Amino acid sequence: MVSATGLPGRRGTLRIVMVAPPWYEVPPRGYGGIESMLAELIAGLSRRGHEVTLVAAGRPGTSARFLRTYASPPSGRIGQALPEVLHAARAHDLLAGIDADVVHDHSLAGPLTAAARTAPTVVTCHHEVDGEFGEYYRALGREVSMVGISAAQRRLAPDLNWAGVVHNAVETGSFPFRERKEDWVLWLGRFNEDKGAHLAVDAARAAGRRILLAGRITEPGEREYFDREVAPRLGPDAVYVGEADAVRKRELLAGARCLLFPILWEEPFGMVMIEAMACGTPVVALRRGAVPEVVADGLTGFVRSRPEELAEAVEAADGLDPRACRSRVRRRFDVEVMAEGYERVYRAAAAGPEGPAGVTGGTGEAVLPLR
Template sequence: MVSATDDLQGWRDELRIVMVAPPWYEVPPRGYGGIESVLAELITGLSRRGHEVTLVGAGRSDTPARFLRTYTSPPSERIGQALPEVLHAARAYDMIAGIDADVVHDHSLAGPLTAGARPVPTVVTCHHEVDGEFGGYYRALGTSVSMVAISEAQRRIAPDLNWAGVVHNAVETGSFPFREHKEDWVLWLGRFNQDKGAHLAVDAARAAGRRILLAGRITEPGEQEYFDHKVRPRLGPDALYIGEADAARKRELLAAARCLLFPIQWEEPFGMVMIEAMACGTPVVALGRGAVPEVVVDGLTGFVRSRPEELAEAVEAVGALDPRDCRARVRSRFDVEVMAEGYERIYRRAAAAPDGLAGEADGLALPVR
């Protein structure tokens, strides 16, 4: 294989990148919005590296990028409906047509359908699962887009997709408060979805004799149903639901908690809350599905277990872990600078390869460590 260095000699330092956000939340999000949080961090990192970034999204934006708006306000109340997504994609395509860009990086669902109609390459990050109907969709896009996985675990599920590489999600480590001395309660934070396992977190904390705080979003009917049937009956003096946490409150909770419980019930492609916790020096106790073993170093930055009944013992064992190791893991592996460098390499290869990056994924992203 020709090396990335050989391919890119003579390429100018500055890239002109168009970033397409999903339409549902602002960038950065005011509350929930995992993709939008990553997107805001990536834009910041790329801008620091001297690249010119244009963001296409909904509502308002607070990033270094030039901003083009498809919706005055994000249609968050219609999340999951097809028309807002399709209209967003159509408007984005029209806006991008007037921009002199080197690469388009699309994070939306419908947007990649327009990739084949533009002269510049399109990179797509797979923020969703890559099996089932999603896998069929990404497969149907063929070589019109270069796909980026957010974990090796995700790429292994569908190795036949047109992968350009693997780049882990990241955070601005310095934006999370480090706290060495923790309080005696544990935390669960996320969407109230069966797959996120909030009810198992309550069971594990209770078995460990620890109080648990649960913070998360309940907006969709399925989330409310799950909360009412599986979580609410488990609440009590030692298990409190404290509502959805904004960015500031989330950092306070993550920094103070004894540990973060992450008892996922599906092949989670990444799990941002894990690196957010570790950035605060807070270890993670998780079930080892999806990308968990890539993110958490068992016995160093948390504990990875196979069965829910093993979590309680791990909750007690985290007291022996050093919060500084958690912070160091994020700074060296999951910091914005690492993510931006990984994407930059993929952008340059995509821009230099008119026929796409099919079959050349192995040398593109920073190595998974």
């Protein structure tokens, strides 16, 4: 499919349909990493002159043309199959009347309808790519062009139909920069055991630092983990401050001496790391998943291999330059960089097999062959 302004030429306007997951609004009012990324990407693509249509649940909150699948997001049913499938069916029906150059699908079930679309489908893989998720994406075959959010993620399943890697990003200017920090450290995220909140408390306590913990506790598994591993560790030097909305999150990230990110799984990205660094706050993390791609060890934080090494890194983080953290985000993880990377992916997908030979993630760091 070719746009009226000359796609796949390098400068023509693209007509892009963005399909969000059904669980939260875009942008989210509280937690919602994918939805936050989507809102930023839509803004970046719109600034580059592209026409974006968003298919999502809830209320419109971006500059994109909005098509609704659910009046209210079914957030209380996360993990159930039917809301995801119904969302995909409604999105398919809504897209029947849309003339698009590319469909960028961020939902789980939506790519199942890719073969019925006239426009090519690009899928950003926000999940792990091993196990059943990998088998699912493998079964989709060449009906979709896969985009990884880190090179580490792609390496876990190199046989998938990868079109490239584009790192997630933030609007750097929307995060407050603070050079002078408070005398506490921060953990922020979902209270899933793989996120390592209990290890963050242990590391902060070993370093003699007070730690604040902010995050969501809504699912049964999150409550069970919090009650078992986190609550017994709380005290005057380890305080749970509740779930943080966008404003509170920025206050916490800007004020902390460092962000602790002691993940226990191969996390494909980790948005909170670049959000912290955008505020001038270094990150102390375990060497899993995309962490080494995101944190410049010794410059914007410290990357360690074992939990017992984190306490020393927390103390050393005081010596890092907050300006270096902010600068790295602006150069490598800003929305404009992400939008440029996706634009290249879209043009390559729209051009088809005879189009450009490769795409980049925008920074030049993650350059992967197309097909």
